[in-house]
Amino acid sequence: MKNTSALAETAALWAAVRFTADGLVPVIAQQHDSGEVLMMAWMNREALEETLVTGKACYWSRSRGRLWRKGESSGQTQKVLALRLDCDGDTILLLVDQTGVACHTGRRSCFFNEVGPTGEITVVSAPLVTPEALYGAEGHSHP
Amino acid sequence: MKNTSALAETAALWAAVRFTADGLVPVIAQQHDSGEVLMMAWMNREALEETLVTGKACYWSRSRGRLWRKGESSGQTQKVLALRLDCDGDTILLLVDQTGVACHTGRRSCFFNEVGPTGEITVVSAPLVTPEALYGAEGHSHP
Numbered sequence: 001m002k003n004t005s006a007l008a009e010t011a012a013l014w015a016a017v018r019f020t021a022d023g024l025v026p027v028i029a030q031q032h033d034s035g036e037v038l039m040m041a042w043m044n045r046e047a048l049e050e051t052l053v054t055g056k057a058c059y060w061s062r063s064r065g066r067l068w069r070k071g072e073s074s075g076q077t078q079k080v081l082a083l084r085l086d087c088d089g090d091t092i093l094l095l096v097d098q099t100g101v102a103c104h105t106g107r108r109s110c111f112f113n114e115v116g117p118t119g120e121i122t123v124v125s126a127p128l129v130t131p132e133a134l135y136g137a138e139g140h141s142h143p
Numbered sequence: 144m145k146n147t148s149a150l151a152e153t154a155a156l157w158a159a160v161r162f163t164a165d166g167l168v169p170v171i172a173q174q175h176d177s178g179e180v181l182m183m184a185w186m187n188r189e190a191l192e193e194t195l196v197t198g199k200a201c202y203w204s205r206s207r208g209r210l211w212r213k214g215e216s217s218g219q220t221q222k223v224l225a226l227r228l229d230c231d232g233d234t235i236l237l238l239v240d241q242t243g244v245a246c247h248t249g250r251r252s253c254f255f256n257e258v259g260p261t262g263e264i265t266v267v268s269a270p271l272v273t274p275e276a277l278y279g280a281e282g283h284s285h286p
Contacts, residue, residue: 087247087250
């Protein structure tokens with residue numbers, strides 16, 4: 001069988017990255033200049049390879065069970081400026097340039113529910129666009 | 144049995160947070176002022192509650208199978224300034240004030256392995272202190 005993989009089997013990455021039993025690794029996306037943490041998602045080996053080769057963030061959607069090319073339906077893509085593996089190889093940090101918003105609710109960041117000391121929740125940011133503007137009238141569920 | 148829980152069962156947090164089947168939630172720790180992403184770790188319900196009540200980061204160590212009060216052996220504690228849950232409740236962002244370094248290698252951040260387009264790895268930051276200075280001569284494994 002032809003090996004269509006763009007990265008060599010011997011690449012240092014494959015020896016260093018530690019996927020879960022499900023073949024996934026958690027990925028934190030951070031806006032490269034503002035430092036804002038935008039979202040956390042998952043990649044499998046194929047998504048990780050596509051991200052490195054194309055320079056655009058591609059995740060694995062656990063709910064849809066398929067590759068999730070960030071922005072494929074909303075246009076809100078992430079250009080990848082750096083990809084860093086942590087000390088024990090089980091988490092990735094992506095430094096990205098986010099077009100528009102990262103969150104499916106229309107907010108810049110997914111982390112908008114601030115939890116207070118007694119467990120109360122306050123929403124600390126507002127949507128910049130409506131989900132309808134991002135995904136059309138039929139809407140969109142979380143990937 | 145006396146309920147020793149500091150947070151009410153009815154707290155909004157418990158309705159919103161979605162633990163994995165193992166009872167854990169991934170937590171990103173970010174330095175509040177510089178924006179640097181320091182590390183990713185996990186909390187169970189008890190660790191999350193302790194973090195909220197004490198204002199100091201407490202994780203669940205999967206390798207040790209016990210609560211991991213960050214800095215308990217190294218002194219490198221994390222004061223928690225904010226705790227935010229993401230849009231679908233399955234990831235937490237902690238804004239912290241990190242004393243010293245977050246990484247057990249003596250680096251400020253755990254994300255020091257930069258992965259290039261062909262999968263090569265370059266170490267992009269150096270330790271600020273030695274692991275021996277942090278943990279003594281017997282050393283320390285990743286929590």
